[in-house]
Amino acid sequence: MSNVIIDIPSRYIDLDLNFNVHPIKKDINKHKDAKAVINSVKNLVLTNHYERLFHPEIGSNIRKMLFEPMDNITAIAIEREIREVIENFEPRVTIQTLDVVPYYDYDSFHVTLSFFIINRTEPITIKFLLERIR
Amino acid sequence: MASNKLKITQLDFDNIKTNLKNYLRTQDEFLDYDFEGSGLSVLLDVLAYNTHYNAYYLNMVANESFLDTAILRDSVVSHAKTLGYTPFSKKCAKAFINVTIPVDQNNYGQVSLPRGFSFRSESIDNTTYNFSLIDEYTATQANGFYYFENLPIYEGNYARNIFIYDPIENPKSVFDIPDKDIDIDTLQVLVRDGLTNTFTEQYNLSSSILNIDGDSKVYFIQETLGEKYQIYFGNDIVGKSLQPNDVVIVSYLVTSGSAANKVKKFVAISKILSFNTYSIQTVSEASGGANKEGIESVRLSAISQYTTQNRLVNKNDYLFYVKQKYPVIDSISVWGGEEQFPKVYGKIFVCLKPTSGYYLSEIEKKRILDDIIAPMSVVSITPELVDPEVLFILVSTIVYYNRMKTTLTGNQLNSLVTNKIKEYNTENLNDFDSTLVISRLQDEIDDSDTSIIGNDVTLRLQKRFSPILNKLSSYTIKFNSPLKKLTSTSKLTSSQFTVRDSSYIRRDVVFEEIPDSETGVSRIVITDSGVGYTTAPTVRIEGDGYGATATAKISGGRIESISVDNRGINYSKAVVYIDGGGGVGGTATAIVDSKIGELRTVYFDKTAKRVVVNDKVGIINYNTGEITINNINILKSLESSGEIKITVEAESGMISSTKNTLLYLDETDPSSIQVTVRSV
Numbered sequence: 001m002s003n004v005i006i007d008i009p010s011r012y013i014d015l016d017l018n019f020n021v022h023p024i025k026k027d028i029n030k031h032k033d034a035k036a037v038i039n040s041v042k043n044l045v046l047t048n049h050y051e052r053l054f055h056p057e058i059g060s061n062i063r064k065m066l067f068e069p070m071d072n073i074t075a076i077a078i079e080r081e082i083r084e085v086i087e088n089f090e091p092r093v094t095i096q097t098l099d100v101v102p103y104y105d106y107d108s109f110h111v112t113l114s115f116f117i118i119n120r121t122e123p124i125t126i127k128f129l130l131e132r133i134r
Numbered sequence: 135m136a137s138n139k140l141k142i143t144q145l146d147f148d149n150i151k152t153n154l155k156n157y158l159r160t161q162d163e164f165l166d167y168d169f170e171g172s173g174l175s176v177l178l179d180v181l182a183y184n185t186h187y188n189a190y191y192l193n194m195v196a197n198e199s200f201l202d203t204a205i206l207r208d209s210v211v212s213h214a215k216t217l218g219y220t221p222f223s224k225k226c227a228k229a230f231i232n233v234t235i236p237v238d239q240n241n242y243g244q245v246s247l248p249r250g251f252s253f254r255s256e257s258i259d260n261t262t263y264n265f266s267l268i269d270e271y272t273a274t275q276a277n278g279f280y281y282f283e284n285l286p287i288y289e290g291n292y293a294r295n296i297f298i299y300d301p302i303e304n305p306k307s308v309f310d311i312p313d314k315d316i317d318i319d320t321l322q323v324l325v326r327d328g329l330t331n332t333f334t335e336q337y338n339l340s341s342s343i344l345n346i347d348g349d350s351k352v353y354f355i356q357e358t359l360g361e362k363y364q365i366y367f368g369n370d371i372v373g374k375s376l377q378p379n380d381v382v383i384v385s386y387l388v389t390s391g392s393a394a395n396k397v398k399k400f401v402a403i404s405k406i407l408s409f410n411t412y413s414i415q416t417v418s419e420a421s422g423g424a425n426k427e428g429i430e431s432v433r434l435s436a437i438s439q440y441t442t443q444n445r446l447v448n449k450n451d452y453l454f455y456v457k458q459k460y461p462v463i464d465s466i467s468v469w470g471g472e473e474q475f476p477k478v479y480g481k482i483f484v485c486l487k488p489t490s491g492y493y494l495s496e497i498e499k500k501r502i503l504d505d506i507i508a509p510m511s512v513v514s515i516t517p518e519l520v521d522p523e524v525l526f527i528l529v530s531t532i533v534y535y536n537r538m539k540t541t542l543t544g545n546q547l548n549s550l551v552t553n554k555i556k557e558y559n560t561e562n563l564n565d566f567d568s569t570l571v572i573s574r575l576q577d578e579i580d581d582s583d584t585s586i587i588g589n590d591v592t593l594r595l596q597k598r599f600s601p602i603l604n605k606l607s608s609y610t611i612k613f614n615s616p617l618k619k620l621t622s623t624s625k626l627t628s629s630q631f632t633v634r635d636s637s638y639i640r641r642d643v644v645f646e647e648i649p650d651s652e653t654g655v656s657r658i659v660i661t662d663s664g665v666g667y668t669t670a671p672t673v674r675i676e677g678d679g680y681g682a683t684a685t686a687k688i689s690g691g692r693i694e695s696i697s698v699d700n701r702g703i704n705y706s707k708a709v710v711y712i713d714g715g716g717g718v719g720g721t722a723t724a725i726v727d728s729k730i731g732e733l734r735t736v737y738f739d740k741t742a743k744r745v746v747v748n749d750k751v752g753i754i755n756y757n758t759g760e761i762t763i764n765n766i767n768i769l770k771s772l773e774s775s776g777e778i779k780i781t782v783e784a785e786s787g788m789i790s791s792t793k794n795t796l797l798y799l800d801e802t803d804p805s806s807i808q809v810t811v812r813s814v
Contacts, residue, residue, distance in 0.1 A: 014166035017173035030164070031173070040171030047171075053183045054147040058170050089170040 012036040034124055037092050037117050044085045060085040066132040070107065075100040078109055096123050107131065145189035151182040201433060210429050211357045214436035221357055221432045222461060223318040226288040226387055227394040227423030229265060230497065233282040235412040237275065245280050246272040250292035256399040263394040266292045266387055268320045284417055288320060289394035290387025297382040307376050308366040310358065316386045318363060323353050326381040342444065343372050350374060391425040395490055418495050424461045446511045452484055459506045462489045467566030469793050485520050485566065485794035492524045522796045525613065526596035527563065527570060528781060529555055530808035531579060533589045537813040540585035544811045547583060551809045554582040559799040568797050572787035587814060593784040598777040601768040613759030614795055616785035619731065620647040624783040630772040633735060635747045642772060643735040643747050645780060654701030655682045655708050655724045663692035664720030671715030675724055677708030686712065693720045729756040
């Protein structure tokens with residue numbers, strides 16, 4: 001039996017905001033499916049209110065939170081901000097777990113986010129560090 | 135909806151973004167445009183914002199390109215310029231003073247005060263103002279004093295700028311005046327020929343290019359960016375041009391505009407020459423200060439000016455032009471001589487109500503006539519400025535209200551009604567050609583609160599006149615509206631003034647109506663002319679009063695008319711007898727409804743008894759509203775304003791003003807609005 005390659009078209013295609021060039025096609029890179037969604041989540045979390053033109057409601061207040069005292073209360077507030085922005089503006093994502101842990105030694109918060117993308121069975125887990133840079 | 139055509143007519147951000155998204159639906163290269171977090175969405179934001187920004191900018195440019203829609207002052211002014219209109223600048227308040235300086239031992243010869251010499255005013259709202267001369271004045275010397283009489287002083291700080299003309303840097307010979315609060319009427323432009331020459335020539339403002347040529351020493355003025363002004367010179371075709379290195383000396387006053395109006399007292403800032411003692415008397419207080427013309431006014435005036443074409447031909451030309459050149463007036467009324475009674479052809483009458491006070495000074499009137507109206511008016515039409523006849527309105531009202539329907543106290547309701555009356559006043563009165571209708575006023579009062587059941591309004595009219603003191607004089611006071619006769623509730627009242635009685639003692643008296651004096655015989659109607667009269671018969675009037683006499687006139691043996699010579703006093707019934715004259719059958723009836731009453735002057739003595747000083751001081755015609763006071767020598771008015779006020783109740787519920795009559799409810803006078811509230 002020969003292998004049948006079924007070409008399932010990508011459901012989500014986004015452009016790479018870093019504008020990296022594809023080495024062969026010399027065209028702009030595309031993010032597809034899970035990667036596109038993960039990028040979108042990242043964009044939303046890192047967007048401040050009033051950063052998007054004419055739509056001040058899009059974004060989260062995380063940058064300000066990072067300057068609050070490092071403790072669990074701030075961690076919970078950050079968690080709520082992330083949850084709100086994803087629930088409001090990323091309909092492709094259903095959050096499974098979201099943990100924000102203060103990382104006292106490094107003055108940063110450790111975020112572990114696992115979520116389902118619509119019509120995919122496996123959850124995707126991403127981990128990132130929220131750290132103030134000034 | 136997916137569409138491969140991009141809609142481009144919608145201009146706001148969200149619509150543009152939606153259109154871009156719709157366009158992107160037609161391709162499958164990128165699919166995430168609908169998700170706000172996607173990189174594509176960020177890109178769409180940038181595109182939509184850029185488009186929106188350009189659209190907004192273009193819209194603004196289009197708006198600013200038309201006089202109707204321009205929002206920025208600079209654009210409006212620029213459009214006005216194309217219609218030949220220069221917005222008026224701030225205007226300095228102007229006062230007149232007399233300065234008297236005693237001459238000392240030194241002989242100074244001719245004494246004069248230079249342009250820019252300043253006086254300081256008293257303080258108004260904790261601010262003192264500088265008043266300066268804008269011309270040089272020379273004193274007259276007499277009786278050991280130097281006199282500066284009727285010295286016009288203008289509010290503002292004197293400023294001077296010197297420019298040197300360089301044709302390479304400034305080919306259009308335009309000079310910016312750095313101050314924006316200047317009064318362009320006080321601008322003086324001198325041009326000196328080169329840096330070393332001391333001879334200067336004065337250049338004048340060109341108001342029209344029709345009467346200037348290449349040698350005319352004129353400058354032009356225009357408003358420029360940032361509400362500032364710039365002056366420029368001619369090109370040897372229209373106006374004389376500047377030569378390289380000419381020195382242009384521009385001096386003017388930087389003014390506070392209307393803030394300095396009503397200033398009365400002045401002192402000199404520096405010594406007047408070397409004199410330490412001098413005295414300053416104010417001839418007329420500061421008036422005429424005004425602020426810069428606003429954008430909306432410029433928009434309208436530019437069009438009106440274009441229509442008027444700098445000529446005073448019809449009524450509207452006067453209305454616009456005078457108001458524009460002399461903005462410190464509240465209201466203006468203009469009528470032709472053909473509307474006057476009796477008719478005066480070839481004249482046009484202009485009546486102005488200044489912002490402060492009711493009348494313009496004679497000096498101001500002459501200035502308006504000579505400088506503003508005369509140069510623009512049509513040959514053969516003589517303009518004449520007349521004073522407004524101010525008819526003061528006094529409103530007293532009783533308001534009935536239901537206490538259960540309101541939470542307001544009586545006092546609160548009182549002030550509510552008072553404010554409503556003031557509102558009515560602002561909207562309907564204080565203007566020429568205005569009408570006061572009592573029922574409308576009552577409606578307004580009823581509407582001030584839902585608890586008000588109804589109201590009674592009594593309207594009284596008041597005239598004020600300045601008596602000629604210490605001189606036997608007669609006065610005619612015209613209310614121009616029917617007046618109510620004396621009753622137990624309504625009577626003529628006046629403010630107190632001083633006269634001498636028959637024993638030459640000073641008495642503080644008032645005018646009052648003589649009771650019943652108005653019920654005389656007003657006319658006699660012939661019921662039968664009779665026959666055979668050869669001479670005029672004797673007419674005798676009998677009745678319950680006394681003193682009525684009349685004369686008959688015959689024509690062709692019949693009685694033609696009977697005129698009343700003296701209407702008599704106190705008649706309620708009268709019968710006419712016609713005797714003699716050789717004829718028979720003449721009969722007539724007397725009509726007893728004379729609406730002319732008599733006035734007397736009275737005072738009340740220590741025991742509150744009424745003492746009559748003069749029992750025939752004047753007459754009052756209730757129909758025409760005219761009071762005539764004959765031969766009275768008034769020594770003093772007890773009012774602080776020096777006026778005498780006469781107040782009478784109005785007979786009619788509608789009072790209208792025409793021509794130069796001004797209905798005025800003086801809100802500063804506590805007696806002008808009297809409100810009583812009663813709960814029922």
